[in-house]
Amino acid sequence: MVSASLQEVFAVQVARTPDATAVSGGGVRLTYRELDECANRLAHRLIGLGVTPDAPVAVQLRRSADLVVATLAILKAGGCYVPLHDAYPPERKQWIVDSFGSPVLLADAASKGDGLAATTTTLLLDSAEEAAELAALPATDPGRPADPGQLAYVIHTSGSTGEPKGVAVTHRDALGLALDPAWEGGRHERVLMVAPYAFNVSTYELWVPLLHGGEIVLAPPGNLDVESLRALLAEHRITGVHLTAGLFRVLAEEAPEALSGVREVLTGGDVIAPAAVRRALEANPDLVVRGMYGSTETTLFATHEPMTAPFDGGDAIPIGGPLAGVRTHVLDENLAPVAPGGTGELYLAGRGVARGYHGKPDQTADRFVADPFGAPGSRMYRTGDLVSVGADDRLVFVGRVSGQVKIRGFRVSLGEVEAVLAKHDGLAHVAVIAREGDAGDQRLAAYLVPSDGDVDLPSLKAHAARLLPDFMVPAWFVVLDALPLTPNGKIDRAALPEPEAGPAVEYVAPRNPRQETLCAIFAEVLTTDRVGIEDSFFDLGGQSLLAMKLISRIRAALDADLSISDLFDQPTVAGLDALLDEQA
Structure with a gap:
């Protein structure tokens, strides 16, 4: 039974390795002593604002050293951290903050641009005013009593009632994960923090390195493609990294050699492709691929399946x-x-x-x-x-057993998506199911029965995007006259038709050799027969993992310096072709 708190175990590590690097990224490098002192000052600030044991403190920060400082400081002040994903729609962030009765919110200028939830007190940690305030506070530990049964964090998952559910996790449980023997052996000395911190993987990315004397390496904010991920892994000599099953599959297919210096890859959140594991281990015989299974309700990971070369995984990889x-x-x-x-x-x-x-x-x-x-x-x-x-x-x-699915590694309640869509005017019935995309990933399909006349699909999609995180917005919207029913009157989900993803605009043929190449790569990645130069990658069913694959293949075929951000800005062949002209 664990009888300490996260900050107490961290304090032992500070005493053991005060001058070792604890966190780096974005041009900032903090030793264990420096991280401890920064967190102590912020903890005193929070205590002065009335933070008490188990009190929630909301966090909306870009991936930065300030994020690590804030997380540790909240615990030192006795509170629990409530992370808000900067990609959450404003209504979702506000709902979470309101459910805690207007707590203190820690933010930064960049996140302020994404829209901050309204609350009583907001601290912008990267502002000059706040820096001056913190500099005047003690760098010593505030000495708040710590109880392993206190809350460490509350992370929100999808809920069946149309509202997210906040999972309350204690210090005891978070420490139990962070100190598990699975992380011993030096394979997690430098861990890449790449997942959204508002999701449960942050428990591994934060606390496993910090409580073992390792280093958190912060990936830059924004979307990563295969090349930028490869560069991060190599430049920072990453030894341990967690990749969702979908992202791991893309990296294994497109650039398995990118894992050459990594000692252990954790993957899961969805079905792990045996072919991806085999390809990664063939290219990197010393690598350990550890399949992970669990949930936020069980403090991230509960079971594991380590895999090494030579690998013969059969048709399905156990959750172990x-x-x-x-x-x-x-x-x-x-x-x-x-x-x-x-x-x-x-x-x-x-x-x-x-x-x-x-x-x-x-x-x-x-x-x-x-x-x-x-x-x-x-x-x-x-x-x-x-x-x-x-x-x-x-x-x-x-x-x-129930109506929950995994989408891009995140658990989604189909009932929550249905409840949100049903609030839109003009719908009599809604059903949402998960279907397998052409790339083997799961995507949501919404089936709609209008109450009168036609469904305003652009308005409905905007409504969904305003209220749901992007991974919960359906990839397909299908309008039906009626939902199929079983003999006992329930929705026959197995009888719902296959959605058709077609071009959003009339087909326009490529006009030069580079456009021909781009059209062919678009069609190959999207597994469709034909793509015109005005067809949007995302309207044709593209999403972030396929975007990584697309950019990787365009780079290889055209020796082009493109990023995923470029694709979001210019999602058509014509747009990318014009962008490449500008670069030239």
Whole structure:
């Protein structure tokens, strides 16, 4: 049982390696001593603003050293951090802040440009005024009492009621993950912080390196492509990195040699492609690829499956066995254990089971249930995932019990998307399902029945983009006269038609050899027969992972200096062709 707090274990590491680099990136490098002192000053500032044990402090910062300082400072002040993703729609950020009763918000000038939630007190950490305020405060630890049962953070996930759910995680559970024996052996000395910090992977990217004397290397803000990721891994000699299953597949397909200096890649959040693992290990025989399974409700990772060369993964990669302190139960509908080889719902107990959902006791009681196999009062988390039990006790993912899916590594409740779309005028019925895209990834498809006349699709798409994170906005919107029903009157989701992704504009043929090459690459990546020079990559079903693949192949074919940001600005062949002319 862990009997310390995150900041207490960090303090031990500061005493052990005060002059080692703790965080670097964006032209800033902080040693453990410097990070500790910066966090102490901000902690005193927060205490002066009334932050008390378990008090929430909202965070909306670009990926920077200030982000790491802020996270640590909040804990030193006794509070818990509530990260807000800068890509969240303003309404979502405001809803989260309001649900905590107008907490202190830590932000920066760049995030202010994305729109900040309204709250009582907002500190812009990179402003001259705030820098002067902090400089006058003590650099010594504020000495707030620490309890491992206090909240460390609240991270929000998709909820079935149309509102996000805040998962409340304690210091004990976060430490249990960060100090797991899986991270020993020196493979996580320099960890690349590349995931959005408002998602649960930040628990690994922040606390595993900081509590082991390692270094957090901050990826620059914005979208990364294959070449920029390759450069980051090489330049900073990254030893450990987490890549979603989709991003790992793209990197393994397009540039497996980019992982040549990396010692361990963590991947998961979706089905891991065995071919991608095989290709990565063939190119990098000393690499460890560790498949990870878990959820925010179980403090990120609960099971793992390490893979090394030579690799023969068969058709499916298991989600493996439990991490230290985690107990797995595969149960039938009567909560009885299934026999080896059988299939049942996975329940997780022991280390990592979160306190519950902030302000949602009914939903907490539904998902966090009594553990009949543990000590009195212990709980287990009902994952909603079906798994089978192998002869060696390794678990294999089979499917979902409920209406939740994984999109680009993020868990999405179909009910939340349906609830948001249903608020738009002119809709009688809405159904949302996940479908496999041509690249093997999962995407959302929305099926719409108008209440009267036609559906205003541009208005509906704008409505969805305003209220939902981009990964929850459906890739397809299909208008039907009626939703198909089963004999007992429920929506027959299996009978919903395959969506058709066609060009948004009339086909325009390429006019020069470079446009011909670009059209061919667009069509290859999008797995479609033909792409015109005025067709938008994103209107044809493109998304961020396919964008990485597209830019990688354009670079290779044309020796062009393009980035994903260029594609977002110019998503057509004609636009990219004109941009290349300008560069020339």
